[in-house]
Amino acid sequence: MRRRRGISPAGGIVRNIVLALGAIAFLFPFYYMFIGSLQTEPDPTVAGAFPNPGNLTTQNYADINERINLFQGLLNSGIFTGGVILCTVVFGVLAGYSLAVLQWRGREATFALALLVQVVPFQLLMIPLYVMIARDYGLADTHLGMILPFAINSSAVIIFRQYFIQVPKELFEAARIDGAGELALLWRIALPLVRPAMLTVILLTFIGPWNEFLWPFLITKEASMQPLAVSLANYISNVAATASNPFGATLAGAFVLAVPAVTLFIVFQRYFTSTNLGSGVKG
Structure with missing residues (x-):
């Protein structure tokens, strides 16, 4: 040997x-x-x-906290990001499972549409979305108004679909013979096997809304509702010039904004691994 x-x-x-x-x-x-x-x-x-x-x-942190409420900004960012992640995972799992496992007319066309959405820039839809959400729905200066445009992520749908396709169909067939419904199949069989996909989607989704500036800036006018990224940008544009050390205060705000994202990726980086889905079926 x-x-x-x-x-x-x-x-x-x-x-x-x-x-x-x-x-x-x-x-x-x-x-x-x-x-x-x-x-x-x-x-x-x-x-x-x-x-x-x-x-x-540490005076720079105190200076910027006097001008913008760091805790309130972090809270708004957390609510915005958490809501987007929750919607992305729930809708992504349901849509991905439907596209990968269920048989229904128009499935391939729907998947092609999900791929096509990838090439449409969000900036192209921003003005119609603002008119619809702020004027028609009356959701300006609300967390729901910030979350709705990002509630369904086509990238997450594609990721979940690809993982669900790898799940051995024998597992679903055996469970159906035992009388399990589709929701039971999804909850008890599919989700445990695609846990790496869920963690990947959560980590990749987090960074987008956490650092998002333009849409929250458009939809929120009240300072108490703005995420930290928007509050920090307003500080740099309007207030930083009057600070005793604008460079240090700006870096202090940027550091507070960056800590959660960097910490999350450092802690969970080992979960960016694939799993052997075929191990669920014995030879």
């Missing part, structure tokens, strides 16, 4: 060095943002990444 070749010690060292350099390159902007948010006197040069400890303060 041939012995499997493993990675040589030298190759392992090189790989670890490359991975370490990649991690440093990825985390350095985030680190620079954090250090800049703590500086009393702004230093936008590369040397500012290694500041004098005497030049560090």
Whole structure:
């Protein structure tokens, strides 16, 4: 028998060095943002990444919190993002299961339409959506008005469909013989096997509404309803020039906005793995 070749010690060292350099390159902007948010006197040069400890303060966070309510902005961002994720997962699972498992007329045409939606830019629909949601539905300055345009994500539908297609059909046939309905099949068989798809959809969906600016900016006029991304942009445009350290205060707000997204991806990055769906059927 041939012995499997493993990675040589030298190759392992090189790989670890490359991975370490990649991690440093990825985390350095985030680190620079954090250090800049703590500086009393702004230093936008590369040397500012290694500041004098005497030049560090938390006053920038207090300054920006006086102008915009960081907690309220984070809460609005969380409600907006959470609502979008919930709708995306629920509608994506139902539509993906229907397109992959159920047999009905027009299924392929519907899937083709879901693919076609991918090429339509959201900016093209923004004005009609604003007229419909703000004027016709009266949902301006509401969380529901922010969530509705993003409630159904065609990318999530496609992802779930592709995962459901990989689920062995023998599992569904055996459960149907036992008298299980479609909802029971979806809940007890399909969903546990496509958990990586659900985590992937949640993580990929999160970053969009969390950083979304243009639509919340259009649909909300009340400062108490605006997500943090909108509040921070308004601060930079209208108030930052009057701050004692606008550079540090802006970085403080950006750091608060970035922390949840970076933390989420660091914690859940190991779940970006595929699963052996065929293991559910014994040979």
